[in-house]
Amino acid sequence: MEHTPAEMMVVAAARRLSNDDVCFVGIGLPSAACNLARLSHAPDITLIYESGTIGTQPDVLPLSIGDGELCETALTTVSVPEIFRYWLQGGRISIGFLGAAQIDRFANLNTTVIGNYRSPRVRLPGAGGAPEIATFCKETLIIMRHSLRGMPKKVDFVTSLGFGHDGQERDRLGIATRGPSLVITDLCIMRPSPEDNELQVTSIHPGVIPKQIVERTSWPIRFCAELEETPFPTPKELADLRNLYLRTESVTGRNT
Numbered sequence: 081m082e083h084t085p086a087e088m089m090v091v092a093a094a095r096r097l098s099n100d101d102v103c104f105v106g107i108g109l110p111s112a113a114c115n116l117a118r119l120s121h122a123p124d125i126t127l128i129y130e131s132g133t134i135g136t137q138p139d140v141l142p143l144s145i146g147d148g149e150l151c152e153t154a155l156t157t158v159s160v161p162e163i164f165r166y167w168l169q170g171g172r173i174s175i176g177f178l179g180a181a182q183i184d185r186f187a188n189l190n191t192t193v194i195g196n197y198r199s200p201r202v203r204l205p206g207a208g209g210a211p212e213i214a215t216f217c218k219e220t221l222i223i224m225r226h227s228l229r230g231m232p233k234k235v236d237f238v239t240s241l242g243f244g245h246d247g248q249e250r251d252r253l254g255i256a257t258r259g260p261s262l263v264i265t266d267l268c269i270m271r272p273s274p275e276d277n278e279l280q281v282t283s284i285h286p287g288v289i290p291k292q293i294v295e296r297t298s299w300p301i302r303f304c305a306e307l308e309e310t311p312f313p314t315p316k317e318l319a320d321l322r323n324l325y326l327r328t329e330s331v332t333g334r335n336t
Contacts, residue, residue: 083313085266086225087321088285090116091313093177093223093264094321099124103175104168104213109223110177111141112324113264120320128167130209132158140328145208164209168216176217178210179224182235185278185299187222187242187260189214190235197237207239214240219258226265231297247277267293269310273302283308 083091093113097103099122105114115138118125126135131145135155142150151157158166167173181204182190191210193200214220224230234245242260243250250259259277263270269283280302281293286309294301313321 081313081315081318083318085285087318088310088313089223089225089264089266090321091317092269092283092285092310093221094120094317096221096262096264097122097125097175101174102126102128102172103177104128104130104173104209104217106176106178106210106213107142107144109179110221112321113223114177115141115324116317116321119324120317128163128173130160130163132160132163134158134163134167140331141324164212168209168212171216171218173217174219176213176220178213178220178222178240180210180222180230180240181224182230182232183222183224183242183263183279184232184235186244186247187263187272187277187279188235188238188244189222189240189242190237192237192239194236200236210240214242214259215255216257219261222260222263224263224265226267226293226296228296228298231299233299243272243277247272267296271304278302280304281307283310285310286312 090109090113094116097114097117103114103125105111105127114127128134129136129145129150131150133150133154136150137153138149140149180189180191191204192206193203195201260272263279267285267288268281270279271282273280282304290303
């Protein structure tokens with residue numbers, strides 16, 4: 081069954097989630113992946129959004145953390161301080177799912193500015209709760225499109241800590257959580273190397289060749305010795321994802 085690179089990316093990300101996960105969800109691609117998992121193989125997953133919605137089950141993809149769809153379909157809605165202090169900082173969330181404008185080789189994320197902080201070329205949406213999600217969730221998954229602009233040697237601003245500038249800063253800062261465990265792009269899947277936490281390609285999506293990944297990465301990308309091919313999306317995975325997008329477009333009038 082034919083699929084797009086974007087569909088492959090979302091499907092590959094969704095597969096990482098399970099029924100037992102309590103997932104702190106970012107808006108955009110993370111939300112698509114988490115809700116695809118809920119609608120397919122992980123119906124009992126608990127999705128939490130920054131606005132305070134717990135166990136939400138949206139029928140369409142939310143525009144923002146304040147989208148009414150989240151509150152209407154949640155098991156309960158609590159205050160933002162409770163979400164962060166009790167749930168997140170209390171260690172009750174297994175996976176944080178984030179997107180970003182930039183990521184570097186040690187999985188540091190930038191959603192703040194492109195260029196100099198005081199005189200940026202582009203000012204991005206900002207941090208929101210992402211720094212806390214990256215720090216306090218037991219592990220973090222990252223989903224984003226693969227490009228030279230999005231994969232610089234060094235991010236212009238560290239909004240959310242991955243492994244720091246040398247791959248060891250989490251340990252030096254005493255951060256006990258695992259940090260980024262998986263980066264899913266529209267070309268491949270990357271994991272931190274056990275030796276130094278630098279991202280390395282562990283799986284390439286169908287139809288992609290290593291040269292494409294090299295050409296769209298600003299640092300000398302490393303490939304795992306036992307490189308795999310990401311399994312094709314199944315017809316059911318594609319149908320569930322496309323139906324989710326169709327409902328979103330028909331109900332909200334938004335082009336996803």
